[in-house]
Amino acid sequence: MLFALVPALAALTLIQQIDSTVPVEKGQRLEVDLFAGDVDVKTWAKNAVRVVADPGGPGRVEIERSATALSVRTTGRRGPPSSTDITLTVPAWMALDISGVNTDITIAGARGSISAETVQGDVTAEGGEGLVSVKSVQGGVSLTGAKGRIDANSVNADVEVHRSSGEISTETVNGSIELVGTDATTLTATSVNGDLSYDGPVHAGGRYSLSTHNGDITLAMDEKTSAAVSVSTFNGEFESDFPVTLTETRKGKRFNFTLGSGSAQVTLESFQGTISLVRPGSQHHRDRDHDDDE
Amino acid sequence: MSDVWTDRLSEYLDDELPPRERAELESHLTGCAECSATLAELRRVVARAHALESTGPAGDLWPGIAARIGATPTSRTEGRRSAGAQGRFTFSLPQLLAAGIALMVLSGGSVWLLHAGSAATPVASVSPQPPADSGLGTPVSWQRRAAPRYDAAVADLERVLAEGRGRLDTTTVRVLEQNLRVIDQAIEQARRAVAADSANAYLNSHLAETMRQKLDLLRQAASLVSAAS
Numbered sequence: 001m002l003f004a005l006v007p008a009l010a011a012l013t014l015i016q017q018i019d020s021t022v023p024v025e026k027g028q029r030l031e032v033d034l035f036a037g038d039v040d041v042k043t044w045a046k047n048a049v050r051v052v053a054d055p056g057g058p059g060r061v062e063i064e065r066s067a068t069a070l071s072v073r074t075t076g077r078r079g080p081p082s083s084t085d086i087t088l089t090v091p092a093w094m095a096l097d098i099s100g101v102n103t104d105i106t107i108a109g110a111r112g113s114i115s116a117e118t119v120q121g122d123v124t125a126e127g128g129e130g131l132v133s134v135k136s137v138q139g140g141v142s143l144t145g146a147k148g149r150i151d152a153n154s155v156n157a158d159v160e161v162h163r164s165s166g167e168i169s170t171e172t173v174n175g176s177i178e179l180v181g182t183d184a185t186t187l188t189a190t191s192v193n194g195d196l197s198y199d200g201p202v203h204a205g206g207r208y209s210l211s212t213h214n215g216d217i218t219l220a221m222d223e224k225t226s227a228a229v230s231v232s233t234f235n236g237e238f239e240s241d242f243p244v245t246l247t248e249t250r251k252g253k254r255f256n257f258t259l260g261s262g263s264a265q266v267t268l269e270s271f272q273g274t275i276s277l278v279r280p281g282s283q284h285h286r287d288r289d290h291d292d293d294e
Numbered sequence: 295m296s297d298v299w300t301d302r303l304s305e306y307l308d309d310e311l312p313p314r315e316r317a318e319l320e321s322h323l324t325g326c327a328e329c330s331a332t333l334a335e336l337r338r339v340v341a342r343a344h345a346l347e348s349t350g351p352a353g354d355l356w357p358g359i360a361a362r363i364g365a366t367p368t369s370r371t372e373g374r375r376s377a378g379a380q381g382r383f384t385f386s387l388p389q390l391l392a393a394g395i396a397l398m399v400l401s402g403g404s405v406w407l408l409h410a411g412s413a414a415t416p417v418a419s420v421s422p423q424p425p426a427d428s429g430l431g432t433p434v435s436w437q438r439r440a441a442p443r444y445d446a447a448v449a450d451l452e453r454v455l456a457e458g459r460g461r462l463d464t465t466t467v468r469v470l471e472q473n474l475r476v477i478d479q480a481i482e483q484a485r486r487a488v489a490a491d492s493a494n495a496y497l498n499s500h501l502a503e504t505m506r507q508k509l510d511l512l513r514q515a516a517s518l519v520s521a522a523s
Contacts, residue, residue, distance in 0.1 A: 269500060
């Protein structure tokens with residue numbers, strides 16, 4: 001069933017699967033608010049949004065179009081909305097603002113800004129440009145191919161950022177953070193109970209800060225990199241694939257060293273984990289060898 | 295941190311030293327590795343503070359909490375401005391303790407100054423523009439009042455979570471509480487480390503950062519409660 005909806009409010013009672021296509025104009029964003037169920041966003045070349053909703057029980061899917069946004073939300077007749085899986089096909093340029101509670105969010109091919117948040121569920125996003133924010137409380141967060149100002153957070157799971165670029169801020173409490181093939185101009189990665197790793201270029205003038213309480217830090221860095229590196233730990237260790245000459249040591253396990261002219265500022269802090277400098281690309285092989293050993 | 299100049303480094307950073315003393319200090323810095331290192335640490339702490347991005351708490355919960363702790367900004371925008379533009383800091387060494395902590399806890403439109411445990415030695419004074427109506431005359435009195443404010447903010451947010459836990463999924467509550475325990479354990483370990491080495495700037499900023507993470511998680515929890523109401 002294919003509907004072309006005129007601008008205005010269209011409230012559809014979920015008796016059977018709905019399949020609606022709504023025209024949109026450049027500049028409009030997509031807002032999705034779901035209580036339970038999965039959201040799957042794909043892209044196409046049309047200036048229209050196709051909404052396919054699979055009802056899991058009584059309730060409504062409301063589709064509303066304004067001058068600035070197309071909004072899709074589920075509502076319950078009494079109490080919270082029932083679980084509803086929604087698949088959306090949108091123009092690649094469209095900004096996405098998606099939130100859910102018991103919701104897995106999957107996005108592929110986006111070329112606009114992304115804001116995706118869930119409580120119980122994973123966020124998996126490919127693409128996104130400009131402001132890209134992906135967050136989950138209980139689930140993992142995986143971001144690939146994003147460009148711009150990136151914010152990737154979880155609370156109780158891992159965060160992965162792959163093949164992305166820009167100013168990156170990422171945080172979790174009880175999980176690891178892995179940035180691979182990623183080109184950060186600035187980077188902040190923070191965890192309490194998890195490992196941190198970054199394998200990507202360290203740019204002149206950039207600031208790179210990786211900090212964890214109870215985890216290891218692995219930074220892939222070419223010895224020809226120009227960076228002033230500050231290493232601090234309380235009860236951890238430091239190791240490096242290549243020799244470094246300390247320029248300053250302080251009481252406790254704190255020291256600095258400079259590579260090249262020291263134009264980038266790198267801060268590595270682990271309260272009780274091992275801080276490792278490795279050559280670019282070697283981390284992947286180490287992980288694989290470690291997995292093989294297990 | 296053993297000579298007469300260490301207590302003047304923050305004034306030097308703030309460009310508040312008279313020209314003659316400034317020249318003397320600069321001359322001293324050329325021959326004193328310890329003061330140079332301390333100055334570099336101060337610069338790094340200030341740079342990190344300036345790089346902080348304020349994260350606003352749940353909008354509908356924040357006004358009450360902000361009023362309770364005496365924070366003046368009324369909007370997230372103002373809060374961000376205060377954290378960035380008002381970032382004028384005066385440190386009184388020898389300890390960077392409060393400096394590291396306070397600067398890392400600038401957040402949510404409010405400035406909270408913390409110190410490492412109730413038994414901490416007199417800590418660095420930090421004067422990040424206390425609230426206008428606070429009546430805080432000196433950095434020291436501001437500092438003394440700051441730790442209870444942090445505790446009060448944490449207690450408020452914990453109460454919001456406790457009262458609203460029935461509105462959240464039990465699994466979510468369990469995960470939040472488990473992660474709060476993880477952070478509390480880290481805070482306790484960091485506090486013990488600071489107690490053993492109170493002049494260690496890394497340990498102090500790490501403690502502050504971990505405490506900031508607790509606040510952020512509590513704010514997030516309060517936000518979930520609010521959204522579920």
